[in-house]
Amino acid sequence: xxxxxxxxxxxxxxxxMAVNVQQYLGKEYEVECDGQMVKLxxxxxxxxxxxxxxxxxxxLFKCPNGKTIRKAIGKIE
DNA sequence: GCGATCGG
DNA sequence: CCGATCGC
Numbered sequence: 001x002x003x004x005x006x007x008x009x010x011x012x013x014x015x016x017m018a019v020n021v022q023q024y025l026g027k028e029y030e031v032e033c034d035g036q037m038v039k040l041x042x043x044x045x046x047x048x049x050x051x052x053x054x055x056x057x058x059x060l061f062k063c064p065n066g067k068t069i070r071k072a073i074g075k076i077e
Numbered sequence: 078g079c080g081a082t083c084g085g
Numbered sequence: 086c087c088g089a090t091c092g093c
């Protein structure tokens with residue numbers, strides 16, 4: 001019973017976070033690549049947030065020139 | 078400096 | 086292993 005409850009909570013937390021990040025993955029962002037502004041979808045996104053402080057969402061972008069860059073694409077309360 | 082992530 | 090990402 002307790003196990004069921006806890007696993008449910010864990011699953012809920014994991015999925016809700018995954019969904020939040022996935023929303024960022026769907027959208028395009030203006031990113032500076034090779035001295036040019038390019039619209040790209042992030043290859044990956046995650047929350048970067050110290051404990052007890054506000055944080056940011058970091059997007060990982062693959063530029064046309066092959067370079068990979070990170071950019072903050074969101075804020076966390 | 079903290080937070081996660083991964084390319085260089 | 087470190088830089089760089091952002092805001093606090």
